[in-house]
Amino acid sequence: MDQNAIDLGRRSFLTGRHRTPPDRIRPPWSREASVSAACTGCGACVPACPQHIIALDADGRPALSFAAAECSFCGACSEVCPEPVFDRAGAPFEHVALIGANCFAGRGIVCQSCGDACPEAAIRFRPRLGGPALPEVSAERCSGCGACVATCPASAVSMSTRRLEVAHG
Ligand code: SF4
Ligand code: SF4
Ligand code: SF4
Known part of the structure; x- marks a missing residue:
């Protein structure tokens, strides 16, 4: 513990x-470093999220807000992403x-x-x-x-x- x-x-x-506090909360199974290195800002994860908690930040990269809903860990964001931003082998957050x-x-x-x-x-x-x-x-x-x-x-x-x-x- x-x-x-x-x-x-x-x-x-x-x-x-x-x-x-983290500067930004990135989608589960992604990290600040992987977003910086590999995210192209395509935005595919935004409409893929059934909870509607992903939006692009001022830099055009995905960030979460829990103001209205939680992450269900459905994995849709990681599945739709065409770049090596997500690592499902690790902890989500x-x-x-x-x-x-x-x-x-x-x-x-x-x-x-x-x-x-x-x-x-x-x-x-x-x-x-x-x-x-x-x-x-x-x-x-x-x-x-x-x-x-x-x-x-x-x-x-x-x-x-x-x-x-x-x-x-
Ligand atoms: S795992 Fe599902 S609910 Fe969580 S941020 Fe990704 S798409 Fe949204
Ligand atoms: S939900 Fe209630 S008990 Fe929990 S942190 Fe908020 S005010 Fe405190
Ligand atoms: S697991 Fe419980 S304490 Fe942790 S973020 Fe979710 S609701 Fe909050």
């Missing part, structure tokens, strides 16, 4: 600091969900929407005295699908790089 990531995630939840300081539960309002939406049961709620249970993301279980992003009524969930450096201070 990546204990550092989990500990850091918990601290990030409590403080809203130590975030390491390098990011995991990170819950920020806007979370209702952290502000005293009962909410477990993200946990209800998570298909991996990666968000558990830790009971505490004097307030609603607080969500904690298991970096080990989280697939990075983004289902918790769209469902959060407080817009408190973002994605963070999986390998977080240990923060000091």
Whole structure:
């Protein structure tokens, strides 16, 4: 288990600091380097996505938004791509969900929407005295699908790089 990531995630939840958001979220099984090296900007993956979460960024390269829907890992984007951008042998994403300081539960309002939406049961709620249970993301279980992003009524969930450096201070 990546204990550092989990500990850091918990601290990030409590403080809203130590975030390491990826610049852009690339489609699953692609990486920034492979997009830079091989993507021609043809845009074939955009209409191929049944979830409608792929758009071309300002550089004409595919980027995901989980604002309205999650990735279903259907693989359509990787199948339609004519270039060596996708590597289905690897993990789909390098990011995991990170819950920020806007979370209702952290502000005293009962909410477990993200946990209800998570298909991996990666968000558990830790009971505490004097307030609603607080969500904690298991970096080990989280697939990075983004289902918790769209469902959060407080817009408190973002994605963070999986390998977080240990923060000091
Ligand atoms: S795997 Fe499917 S749902 Fe996910 S981004 Fe690709 S086409 Fe869209
Ligand atoms: S859905 Fe958002 S506000 Fe509700 S518990 Fe999860 S992170 Fe907090
Ligand atoms: S990104 Fe997906 S798997 Fe990870 S916590 Fe959110 S809903 Fe669960």
